[in-house]
Amino acid sequence: MLKVDAINVYYGKIHALKDVSFEVQEGEVVALIGANGAGKSTTLKTISGMLHAKTGSITFLGESISHTESYRLVAKGLAHVPEGRRIFLQMTVMENLEMGAYIHKKATKEELDEIFDRFPRLKERQNQIAGTLSGGEQQMLAMGRALISHPKLLMLDEPSMGLAPILVEQIFDIIRELHAAGTTILLVEQNAEMALQLANRAYVLETGSIVLSGTGKELAQSDAIKRAYLGG
Numbered sequence: 001m002l003k004v005d006a007i008n009v010y011y012g013k014i015h016a017l018k019d020v021s022f023e024v025q026e027g028e029v030v031a032l033i034g035a036n037g038a039g040k041s042t043t044l045k046t047i048s049g050m051l052h053a054k055t056g057s058i059t060f061l062g063e064s065i066s067h068t069e070s071y072r073l074v075a076k077g078l079a080h081v082p083e084g085r086r087i088f089l090q091m092t093v094m095e096n097l098e099m100g101a102y103i104h105k106k107a108t109k110e111e112l113d114e115i116f117d118r119f120p121r122l123k124e125r126q127n128q129i130a131g132t133l134s135g136g137e138q139q140m141l142a143m144g145r146a147l148i149s150h151p152k153l154l155m156l157d158e159p160s161m162g163l164a165p166i167l168v169e170q171i172f173d174i175i176r177e178l179h180a181a182g183t184t185i186l187l188v189e190q191n192a193e194m195a196l197q198l199a200n201r202a203y204v205l206e207t208g209s210i211v212l213s214g215t216g217k218e219l220a221q222s223d224a225i226k227r228a229y230l231g232g
């Protein structure tokens with residue numbers, strides 16, 4: 001479904017991604033793990049067209065998307081929930097969800113009901129100003145907004161960041177359900193333990209390079225991973 005082939009991305013002189021290559025097959029959950037500053041968010045931003053690679057190529061559903069604008073990618077079925085959620089804090093829950101659908105049209109009642117079924121909390125709070133939602137509720141809103149467009153590939157950048165353990169569990173349950181319902185997922189996570197449990201396959205980024213890959217299970221058992229990311 002997605003093939004990233006030897007991309008090099010720079011911020012001015014900073015070489016943020018060095019020959020990064022990886023793939024996501026249809027129906028998989030693929031995790032991208034790595035320390036702060038490793039290049040995880042840069043990778044997702046480059047895939048979703050917010051940044052452009054200097055060299056290398058990105059293919060989505062058999063088509064080159066290296067030079068495709070973000071809004072076109074959403075229409076092709078690629079959704080990105082960025083780090084820090086980026087919801088519209090001054091708008092209500094409902095207005096945020098309606099914005100998520102605007103790429104193809106205003107959200108239909110069916111589309112909104114589908115999101116409210118998955119996130120009952122958002123239904124209760126549909127008229128609340130998003131900035132006053134709790135962190136977990138804001139994350140649900142960000143995910144709900146991305147799901148309105150029925151993405152084929154959902155890219156999540158640290159969905160558990162800053163959440164209490166109970167909410168982290170909830171967010172991971174939702175990711176599991178989305179996967180079971182057929183959504184392909186590329187997951188960036190600090191919580192390597194939970195990400196590896198969930199992922200079919202995973203890649204480890206270190207200072208802009210992929211240094212390890214394998215099944216979630218293999219990586220969870222690797223000594224190098226245990227030392228670096230799983231606390232022992």
Ligand SMILES: Nc1ncnc2c1ncn2[C@@H]1O[C@H](COP(=O)(O)OP(=O)(O)OP(=O)(O)O)[C@@H](O)[C@H]1O
Pocket residue numbers: 011014016034035036037038039040041042043083
């Ligand atoms: N706009 C920018 N300008 C200059 N350097 C940047 C910019 N954004 C990111 N970088 C640098 O690129 C590198 C990769 O950053 P990135 O945000 O991709 O890391 P990350 O793996 O997502 O880290 P974290 O886990 O902290 O979110 C870092 O060294 C960072 O300082």
Ligand SMILES: [Mg+2]
Pocket residue numbers: 040041042083157
């Ligand atoms: Mg990041």
